[in-house]
Amino acid sequence: MKLHIQAHSRITPISAYAHGELVLNNKENLTFNLFGKELYRYLTVQYPKFFKMDELCQLAFLGTELLTSHIDHWDGEKVAIVLGNKSSSLSSDKRHYDSIADKNNYFPSPAVFVYTLPNIMLGELCIRHKITGENTCFLMEKLDAEFMHTYVKHLFEVELYQYCITGFVDYSDNDYVAELYLVSSQNDTDTPLSQNFDKNFNQIIF
Amino acid sequence: MEIYSVADNITSPLGLDTASNHAACRKGVSGIDKIHSSVYYPEPFYGAVLKQDLKKALSGSSESSYTFLEQLFIHSISDALSHTSGLNKQRTLLVLSSTKGNIDLLAKDYKGTISKKRIEMEVMANAIAAHFDLLHPPVVVSNACISGLSAVLTAKRLIEVGLYDHAIVTGGDILSEFVVSGFQCLKAISDEPCRPYDADRKGVSLGEGCGTMIITRNKSLAKNPRELVRVLSGSQSNDANHISGPSRTGEGLKLVVKRALQHAGISVEDLAYINAHGTATMFNDEMEAIAFDAIGLGSTPLNSLKGYFGHTLGAAGVIESIITIKQMKAGELIPSIRFQNMGTTKPLNIVRSIKTISACEYALKTTSGFGGCNAAVVYKNV
Numbered sequence: 164m165k166l167h168i169q170a171h172s173r174i175t176p177i178s179a180y181a182h183g184e185l186v187l188n189n190k191e192n193l194t195f196n197l198f199g200k201e202l203y204r205y206l207t208v209q210y211p212k213f214f215k216m217d218e219l220c221q222l223a224f225l226g227t228e229l230l231t232s233h234i235d236h237w238d239g240e241k242v243a244i245v246l247g248n249k250s251s252s253l254s255s256d257k258r259h260y261d262s263i264a265d266k267n268n269y270f271p272s273p274a275v276f277v278y279t280l281p282n283i284m285l286g287e288l289c290i291r292h293k294i295t296g297e298n299t300c301f302l303m304e305k306l307d308a309e310f311m312h313t314y315v316k317h318l319f320e321v322e323l324y325q326y327c328i329t330g331f332v333d334y335s336d337n338d339y340v341a342e343l344y345l346v347s348s349q350n351d352t353d354t355p356l357s358q359n360f361d362k363n364f365n366q367i368i369f
Numbered sequence: 370m371e372i373y374s375v376a377d378n379i380t381s382p383l384g385l386d387t388a389s390n391h392a393a394c395r396k397g398v399s400g401i402d403k404i405h406s407s408v409y410y411p412e413p414f415y416g417a418v419l420k421q422d423l424k425k426a427l428s429g430s431s432e433s434s435y436t437f438l439e440q441l442f443i444h445s446i447s448d449a450l451s452h453t454s455g456l457n458k459q460r461t462l463l464v465l466s467s468t469k470g471n472i473d474l475l476a477k478d479y480k481g482t483i484s485k486k487r488i489e490m491e492v493m494a495n496a497i498a499a500h501f502d503l504l505h506p507p508v509v510v511s512n513a514c515i516s517g518l519s520a521v522l523t524a525k526r527l528i529e530v531g532l533y534d535h536a537i538v539t540g541g542d543i544l545s546e547f548v549v550s551g552f553q554c555l556k557a558i559s560d561e562p563c564r565p566y567d568a569d570r571k572g573v574s575l576g577e578g579c580g581t582m583i584i585t586r587n588k589s590l591a592k593n594p595r596e597l598v599r600v601l602s603g604s605q606s607n608d609a610n611h612i613s614g615p616s617r618t619g620e621g622l623k624l625v626v627k628r629a630l631q632h633a634g635i636s637v638e639d640l641a642y643i644n645a646h647g648t649a650t651m652f653n654d655e656m657e658a659i660a661f662d663a664i665g666l667g668s669t670p671l672n673s674l675k676g677y678f679g680h681t682l683g684a685a686g687v688i689e690s691i692i693t694i695k696q697m698k699a700g701e702l703i704p705s706i707r708f709q710n711m712g713t714t715k716p717l718n719i720v721r722s723i724k725t726i727s728a729c730e731y732a733l734k735t736t737s738g739f740g741g742c743n744a745a746v747v748y749k750n751v
Contacts, residue, residue: 239609240624251490251511256475256547263550264477266411276551277613277739280468282512286740289607295621297605298742299519302490302509310508314523317530322604322628 164320166360170345171367172229174202174222176338181229182355183367195339199225215274216287217255219248219334223284224291226341227328231292233355234326234345241325243296244285245315247303250335251281284332296324306331306342308365316360319348330365372525372600373751374582375591376452377691380445381578381678382417385426390688391695394677394703395723401562401574401679410549415562417576417679418544435496436471436483438543441579442497446539449581450501453590456583460534463507464524465494466516467540467683472547497539505533514646514738515605516540517580517686518746522603524584534586540687541579548575548682555613557650563680565647565673565705566654566719568712573648576679580687588751598694601731602632603746614652615737619660622737625745626664629733633747637665640747641729642702644693646736647673648680653737658713666733672720676706686736690746697729697750 172181176195179186179202187205189198199221203213206228213224223246255278262271277283285298297318303310315327330343346360358367378386382400383393393400400417409416419427427440435443442465450456470490474483487493494507508527512519517540524536542548552558552575559572583590584600591597606624608616615622630636643666645657654673661667674689681688696702702724711719730750737743 240606244607248511249489249491251470253475253488256472259547259551260475260477263546266407269411269550271550271554273555273613276554279547279551280511280513280739282738282740282742283612286607286612286742289609289741290612293609295607295609295624298512298607298740299523299605300511302494302511304491307506313530313532314526317526321526321632 164348166316166319167347167350168344168356168358168360168364169347169351169354170230170233170356172226172343174226174341179229186229195337210291217278219252219254219332220278220284220287222334222339222341223288223332226332226343227288230328230343230345233353237326239293239295241296242294243318243324243327244288244294244298245311245327245329246285247301247306247311247331248281249302249304249333251302252279253335255279288328297322306365309362312362312364315346325349370529370586372528372584372586373588374584374598374600374694375588376449376583376596378445378449378581379578379688379691380441381688382419383677385423385444386448387691387695391692394692397706399562399677399706400576409544409546410553414549414558415574416544416549417574419577433482436474436487438471438541439493439497441541442539443500445579445581446501446537449583452592453583454592456535456590458503461503462505462527462533462536463494463498463503464510464520464536464538465507466510466520467542468511468513468516469542469548473545512738512742513740514682514685515736515742515744516683518603518734518736518744519605521582521584521600521686521690521746522605525600528586536584537581538584538687539579539581540684542577542682542684544575544577559649562707563649563675564707565649565675566712566717567708568710570649570651570654570712572650574679576681578678578681578684578688580684580691582687582691595698597751598697599749599751601747601749602629603744604628604632605742605744608741610741612741613739615656617656619656621741621743622657622660622735623664625743626733626735629745629747635731639731640666640669640733641726642696642732643669643671644689644732644734645671645673647675647705649675655713658715658717661717662715667716668718670702670718670720670724672703672705686744690734693732693734694748697732697748700729701725
């Protein structure tokens with residue numbers, strides 16, 4: 164089965180790129196809280212739920228917006244998400260621990276606790292993009308392209324998916340990266356990219 | 370390629386091996402108790418934790434260099450491996466599932482000596498792989514409450530593509546103040562031991578433990594061939610509905626069950642038994658009943674094991690798969706403990722007392738979790 168990378172995005176504390184082209188520079192060195200909001204406004208998205216998400220989910224959300232802007236419609240059952248992550252939901256985990264540190268001032272909050280799992284970011288992407296296929300979160304030190312390629316390729320072969328969002332999203336103490344790839348079994352026209360999806364897929368030079 | 374589960378271990382409040390856990394379930398013993406300890410929560414609550422004697426039996430001499438969760442993993446893997454022969458470590462992968470890993474290391478008052486680096490699950494998994502002299506970097510999956518089944522499916526896939534011949538699939542989570550306070554603030558914890566599918570169910574009871582399955586393409590690894598089953602098929606999905614609650618209509622669950630049956634090449638009538646998720650929250654159990662009814666599984670014998678183990682989160686898919694396999698092999702289903710009156714709008718055929726079944730060729734294991742995810746696996750008796 165021939166698989167293509169149709170789109171690619173990358174967000175770091177320095178900048179946001181889509182398909183190798185600069186979208187937004189963080190020239191004022193804003194914290195993610197501010198840079199993320201600036202990017203959200205820049206993308207002219209209307210999705211108020213964005214403001215309820217924790218940083219990890221916001222980061223995955225923004226990266227995926229950059230990735231899927233050329234898609235008008237897809238059959239959600241034929242779309243999968245397979246992401247790598249290193250720090251789990253560390254930022255929300257710390258927030259939850261802060262709320263229970265003092266037995267005399269105990270205030271755990273559902274709005275924080277529901278974000279204390281790394282796969283919640285995949286759940287948010289599924290809701291946003293009506294994706295009902297497999298969603299799996301692997302924890303890894305850094306993007307293991309060979310492993311992800313093997314897993315995603317097999318998934319396409321056995322489950323007959325049309326699209327898969329894959330890559331690596333990680334957020335910890337204001338260091339962060341979202342590096343996402345839209346892989347497709349279809350050779351659609353008018354896609355931002357048309358690259359081979361192979362075990363070196365993360366070496367796309369941009 | 371045929372993929373088998375050849376050996377296993379359950380380490381839980383009910384015992385330190387599969388046989389003792391299965392025996393406890395058969396006798397109707399539950400690991401859930403009232404817990405009076407501010408280590409977990411300022412007020413008493415119901416949950417399933419390992420008692421001191423079991424903890425002591427686990428730790429041995431490794432106490433100082435491994436966390437409690439790591440000790441669970443190490444014990445569980447060692448015992449499961451002892452039921453195999455001829456496993457080539459060079460062709461073996463560790464697939465580990467957990468929702469919160471060593472989250473207790475992040476507590477402000479943590480006083481232990483284990484490096485905080487082990488909060489990162491990949492670092493923890495590496496320490497465990499090193500303990501067993503495994504050569505390949507472990508694969509860690511964290512998909513909320515479906516993590517255990519995700520790990521089984523991941524292992525199956527990576528063996529199928531030829532990367533490995535065998536996988537040690539291990540799922541574990543501990544009870545911690547982090548998790549208890551979180552479920553309490555969601556008002557999801559029952560004020561009595563949980564009662565899956567019952568009309569008066571009031572929510573979950575949380576549990577801790579670890580389950581390990583040795584999954585392989587080579588069935589001769591089994592020391593006891595009577596333990597063999599095939600991991601036949603499986604699938605995963607998302608409801609795309611809500612991050613902390615299931616779809617009301619069970620869309621994602623219907624999808625995974627249909628796909629798992631399709632991949633297995635069998636129909637709903639072929640399933641002799643379903644081990645469902647059955648957390649005993651209002652929404653989960655109702656959603657499952659709607660989904661199973663819609664796909665024609667309303668009369669298939671079904672139970673939840675949460676009343677015995679509590680909800681063991683990242684371990685649940687593995688622990689409950691192992692008891693599913695034991696029931697298939699014994700031809701005997703265990704009652705869904707504390708179930709009295711049907712509490713879902715669509716009927717389910719809940720197992721109420723020990724039930725002998727003449728043949729159990731195919732059984733279905735399902736799970737659903739936070740983030741809207743669902744997973745299903747079909748096991749085939751050999």
